[in-house]
Amino acid sequence: MLIEFAKGAGIALGHMFRYLAGKGSVTLEYPEVKREQPAFFRGRHRLQRYENGLERCVGCALCAAVCPSEAIYLEAAENTPENRVSAGERYAEVYQIHLLRCIFCGFCEEACPENAIVMGSNFELSMDKRTDFIAQKTDMLDAPEKGFGTPHDYDPFISHVTPESDKEAKADPWTKTGTEH
Numbered sequence: 001m002l003i004e005f006a007k008g009a010g011i012a013l014g015h016m017f018r019y020l021a022g023k024g025s026v027t028l029e030y031p032e033v034k035r036e037q038p039a040f041f042r043g044r045h046r047l048q049r050y051e052n053g054l055e056r057c058v059g060c061a062l063c064a065a066v067c068p069s070e071a072i073y074l075e076a077a078e079n080t081p082e083n084r085v086s087a088g089e090r091y092a093e094v095y096q097i098h099l100l101r102c103i104f105c106g107f108c109e110e111a112c113p114e115n116a117i118v119m120g121s122n123f124e125l126s127m128d129k130r131t132d133f134i135a136q137k138t139d140m141l142d143a144p145e146k147g148f149g150t151p152h153d154y155d156p157f158i159s160h161v162t163p164e165s166d167k168e169a170k171a172d173p174w175t176k177t178g179t180e181h
């Protein structure tokens with residue numbers, strides 16, 4: 001018991017002396033300061049767009065099919081010349097993720113053929129009401145100006161998608177020829 005106490009006190013004192021020596025603090029003043037997450041972090045979902053503003057999601061529902069928690073609900077609708085929302089034939093008119101069911105496994109991100117759904121770096125999940133845990137499409141969709149961006153806009157802490165991974169995901173598995181939207 002005393003040994004454990006001494007070990008704990010030693011760690012706390014060590015951090016204190018590191019801080020006093022100007023070597024930085026191990027704590028952050030959250031929520032003003034947020035810790036940067038690694039690129040592989042699976043936080044709250046984001047729905048990405050192309051650089052021309054079109055949504056990447058084509059409403060194929062593969063993400064919903066693969067989700068082990070059945071947390072994704074979506075309804076697809078047809079694009080029309082007057083109302084083109086995504087780059088494919090269809091788009092997700094309704095897209096919801098039940099965050100209380102989600103286990104943040106990342107399967108939806110892996111299954112998505114369009115690199116539309118990605119798990120971002122946002123780890124904040126506190127809400128006042130249970131209904132707020134049902135993330136709507138508008139909660140997840142990137143602002144149009146964010147788009148996919150050109151390579152120099154790629155930020156590993158914001159997006160898992162790179163131009164290379166995008167090309168690979170769209171490549172025909174038989175010929176390995178990329179297709180463009």
Ligand code: SF4
Pocket residue numbers: 063066067068069070071072097101102103104105106107108109
């Ligand atoms: S992260 Fe996993 S559990 Fe959550 S919505 Fe995606 S597939 Fe479902």
Ligand code: SF4
Pocket residue numbers: 056057058059060061062063064074092111112113114115116117
């Ligand atoms: S997020 Fe991806 S997998 Fe899910 S419906 Fe949209 S395109 Fe299909």
